Amino acid sequence: MSEAETSEVPVEAANIPASRSWIERLWSSIADRGRAFAPVVGASLPLDRAKELADSLLTERGEASGAAVARDLMTALRGLDPSSRAAFHRHLAENYGPRHDKLREAAEIYLADPTAENAARLGHCAEPPRQELLRRMNMSPGGTAALVEMRRQVLGAMRHDPSLSPLERDLHHLFTSWFNRGFLQLRRIDWQTPAAVLEKLIEYEAVHEIAGWHDLRRRLAADRRCFGFFHPALPHEPLIFVEVALVQGLASAVQPLLAAEGEAGAEARAEAADTAIFYSISNCQDGLRGISFGNFLIKQVVEDLKAELPQLVRFSTLSPIPGFRRWLDRRMETDDAAAELALPLSDPDWATDVLKSEALRPALMRLCAQYLTDPGPGARMDPVARFHLGNGARLERINWLGNTAPRGMTESHGLMVNYLYDREEIERNHEAFARGGVVVRSGAVDALLAPPPKGSKAAKRLAKAAS
The missing domain is CATH 1.20.140.90 (Malonyl-CoA decarboxylase, oligemerization domain)
Incomplete structure (x- = not known):
């Protein structure tokens, strides 16, 4: 930790061992x-x-x-x-x-x-x-933590030693009971939370890296919220946590949410907010892979936020699309229409070239909508989409260049998604997806799925960008 960062560390020293439960x-x-x-x-x-x-x-x-x-x-x-x-x-x-x-x-x-x-x-x-x-x-x-660590090791070793599967199955079976929702505690994490826990956020953040204590403090400011699930046997180890931004309207890009605006004006921004954006959800324990916590976490946080901030009228994610680029690469190998994208996308600077970017936009947005709603025979649904749709969210909007960081461009050519959690429709949407695989979506997403007419301006721009 640098000297500049030590002044930002909470009062408790981060290296003090956590007391036993x-x-x-x-x-x-x-x-x-x-x-x-x-x-x-x-x-x-x-x-x-x-x-x-x-x-x-x-x-x-x-x-x-x-x-x-x-x-x-x-x-x-x-x-x-x-x-x-x-x-x-x-x-x-x-x-x-x-x-x-x-x-x-x-x-x-x-x-x-x-x-x-x-x-x-x-x-x-x-x-x-x-x-x-x-x-x-x-x-x-410390037995629970040791067994969670044992399963993490076993899961890694099973790739080359499938004989370990009976042990893994028994650990999974026991963990589904031991980490039942009834045992989990939802806690808000803020700057007053013990440093031993705050360090875990920096370590476990899996979506948007936290660049040290100063960055963490911004993410815990008055116009931000962070909640995590904890288990009594692991009181200082978050199992999963979600980061929330309080904003006005649906956020379409993640970089502004991560910007270090500072704490000045954060309370005023929170009071003016009408939307809660869930912009990062991180599972913390590899040994608990396959034990679902996220569906309970989001629904409970929605209710807690509504109780705390009754002016909030919208609860949405700003989510990555981790499988889109791989799916698109395979699609370009077999689909002549999609293959037209290959040449302009091969330019590493296409996103900063206005002509190429606008030429690619209609086709990429349409293909992304198709990937998220019906990826085709033999293709797997995007894991983040499956998670939120299975929880009862609605596929609300696809955002152009929502994440221009290297990871976002690598995974999805910069596209991001808003999944909307309508408190009155969550259970209905969940049942539709669980029973029939129905992807409940907005009219804006439906409009993207319509193929462009031949000879359209979008097709001409794409042809020009590829030339």
């Missing part, structure tokens, strides 16, 4: 008392010791001694080198599965007499003992 202190106390009752592990090699501790933890019946063994196991895992840790993950994946003889017996009993009691017995036999082992590992202080 009350549940961690409780389990640590229980583990301390249980150490006298814990079984003795004789293995000397670190990997063998970890395996023996895992076996011991699964068979342990005492709560205090179990907490002590769980803590010893997690301590042992932290001391493993990468290859030994990978070997332990394979040990978890390849062992601790259901007993096939018991499962077969329970299945035959259920088929012969399909009662609720026999179904429960079958379900009990079908659950891998590995899940119970993971639950007990979670009793260790």
Whole structure:
């Protein structure tokens, strides 16, 4: 951190360790008392010791001694080198599965007499003992964070070692319960939030990089809002956070939202705002990939903002289109009409050339509208579009050169999208998309989908730009 930035850091020093949660202190106390009752592990090699501790933890019946063994196991895992840790993950994946003889017996009993009691017995036999082992590992202080980190490592290793999939499936299954919406806490993050959390925003911002503490302070000014979901077991680790700009009307470009206007006048801008723009949503924990938080986050933030600022009449995103350029590149290889774009787009400075930019605009906007509404056979829907449409938003507007930063130009030739969250229509739009894949969209997007007539001025300008 530079000297210029240190003056912007909140009062608490960013390097002070976060205090442990009350549940961690409780389990640590229980583990301390249980150490006298814990079984003795004789293995000397670190990997063998970890395996023996895992076996011991699964068979342990005492709560205090179990907490002590769980803590010893997690301590042992932290001391493993990468290859030994990978070997332990394979040990978890390849062992601790259901007993096939018991499962077969329970299945035959259920088929012969399909009662609720026999179904429960079958379900009990079908659950891998590995899940119970993971639950007990979670009793260790810091166990939840360690298991989230374990899944992050396993997800990365599965690309070349699919045998780890049973472990990954069990972790995913448990996390869907442990990180249920009922356990999550929505918190507003502002400049008074502990520095340990604010540092995480800088680290985890995934859409528009935060350039240090001064930039972060601007994003937390009076005409901005930031909200995050937290879990009691990870009190200082945001799971996901959203950044919001309070503005007048729909924002069409992200650079003005990120501009360092300073705090002067921020309160007046907030009071005059009629629109909340969600301009960045960042998932923070790779180990929780596939565990959905964003749909709950946006809907709750909409309600909280409306309660705080009743003058707001519009809630919209300003979103990237990360898959558009890849889709367009493939389209230009097979579609003669789209192929006409290849030559002018090959000029790296086309966006600053007014003639080329205006010539490309009609075709790019139309193709982007098509990509977002019906990308065609075999093509995947844009992930950001799928997320917001699935949450009940409406595809409201496509913005020309909404993000001229290098990443925006690389992903989508600078185009961005407004997805509008109409509080009265969210559930209806969600049902339409979930049941029939219907992309609810505005008339402005419909107008973009209409093909231009042959010989139009737009077609002539494009031909001239390509020449």
